[in-house]
Amino acid sequence: RVIDWPAFRAEIEGIRVYDDPKQVELRSRDYFWYSPILNEQLDGVTGDLVVLPQDQDEVKRVAAAVARHRIPLTIRGGGTGNYGQCVPLEGGVILDLTRLDKIVEIGEGRVRCEAGIRISRLDDAARETGQELLMYPSTRQMATIGGFLAGGSGGIGSLRHGMLRDPGNVTYAKVVTVEREPQVIELHGDEIQKVQHAYGTNGIVTELELALTQATDWLHCAALFDGYDTALRFAQGAQEEGFDCYLLTTVERRFAPYYRKFGDLFPEDRDAVFAMVAPDEMDRFREKAERMGGRISFAMTKPEIREAGLQPAYECGWNHTTLQALKADKGWTYLQVAYPQPFDPDLVMRQMARYGDEIYWHHEMARMGGHIQIFALPLVRWRGRQAMYDLIAELEEKDGCTIFDPHAVTIEDGGMKEIDTAQIEFKKRADPYGLMNPGKTRGWTAEMARQD
Ligand code: FAD
The missing domain is CATH 3.30.70.3450 (Alpha-Beta Plaits)
Known part of the structure; x- marks a missing residue:
């Protein structure tokens, strides 16, 4: 299917884009170079256009436009993943979410924030209230909280508080679906597992709520x-x-x-x-x-x-x-x-x-x-x-x-070993055309895509 790029760009008029090949190439990579196997496999793989929405309404406009034009969509936070998680195997739009960086609210024992915020900024803001995050990856400085949820597993702090997926650590996620008329789905408590470590294959996480603990001057x-x-x-x-x-x-x-x-x-x-x-x-x-x-x-x-x-x-x-x-x-x-x-x-x-x-x-x-x-x-x-x-x-x-296995690009061949059917069921709702980060889950087949 040939993509009508001028029409797509007209539909997202006013939203910031990068089309300079160097910029696009740079944002098509992550830390997969740790692996010689992935280095060979992903050499030269790039997206077509980087789109940088400033707020959640702009995210919905992009989601609607990619759905209408059937354009592959790969979300990018800090781009620090190790398995080519951010590499757009089928090209298309790279959705850079780092401008979605607002803290919505910090309360007693919890923080609500947008998904593109850098973890260091989030943790520093929590510290100003005498609290801190339960855990962060060692890429605290560059990684975003949405990327941690969708691509990470745990890290510094996991000694005390367990892995990210353990109950109570992430309590809420707001997800925008990739449809002609994007919907907002709110996930609470254990429902978060539907998008956790899903490599951005089943919905755009725009907002999160996480537990906080009392800060310590480590x-x-x-x-x-x-x-x-x-x-x-x-x-x-x-x-x-x-x-x-x-x-x-x-x-x-x-x-x-x-x-x-x-x-x-x-x-x-x-x-x-x-x-x-x-x-x-x-x-x-x-x-x-x-x-x-x-x-x-x-x-x-x-x-x-x-x-x-x-x-x-x-x-x-x-x-x-x-x-x-x-x-x-x-x-x-x-x-x-x-x-x-x-x-x-x-x-x-x-x-x-x-x-x-x-x-x-x-x-x-x-x-x-x-x-x-x-x-x-x-x-x-x-x-x-x-x-x-x-x-x-x-x-x-x-x-x-x-x-x-850090030498594989799919969720299943990497950490998860088996297809998470709950995540695939959720993908049918959140990404019915199968546009999100194609090639990263073995659980999705072309026949599952909605035909309209
Ligand atoms: P990205 O790399 O930008 O994205 C990761 C995945 O999430 C991609 O598939 C992307 O499409 C998807 N995604 C991003 N944002 C969203 C969103 N809002 N909605 C839906 N999908 C989204 N990981 C750990 O778990 N623990 C560690 O201690 C750790 N240490 C690391 C140390 C180094 C030196 C390096 C290079 C990596 C390390 N990692 C670690 C891996 C990685 O840094 C973390 O998982 C990090 O949290 C990823 O965040 P990011 O913003 O860079 O995500």
């Missing part, structure tokens, strides 16, 4: 140990004993060269636990580290960290650890691993011995569905596709780990 710190197993046992113990932390991430010593700025604060002969610790918990944290033969190399407030020219602890964990290494050495790629419960540090030590220099390890302490859940985002030497899938099979079959 101390960003590192505890150093002689032995990765001790670092792991320390972090595991701190979590099990309920230490008041917002982040506990273990990073083995071979990463130290990628953390040059830290110098002696993370030397090459020690394994680190980067943490965000409540100030009144710091003494207990230090004593526990020392009892286990470790030491605290620094403990600073966020302004102190910035003043020292270092990055905050939340940029030392999750996929930021991977990023530090990838920036320095393009021979690495990575995996996402969930460990069987209960977590056994000896399994990690066996894996370290088995893979040697082929894999460098870092682990994240989190909580999922009320239980402690440990993840790893190991660096893996790129030895080709077959070697990668042999490794995935080995980690799953031999070690009982679950791999969320």
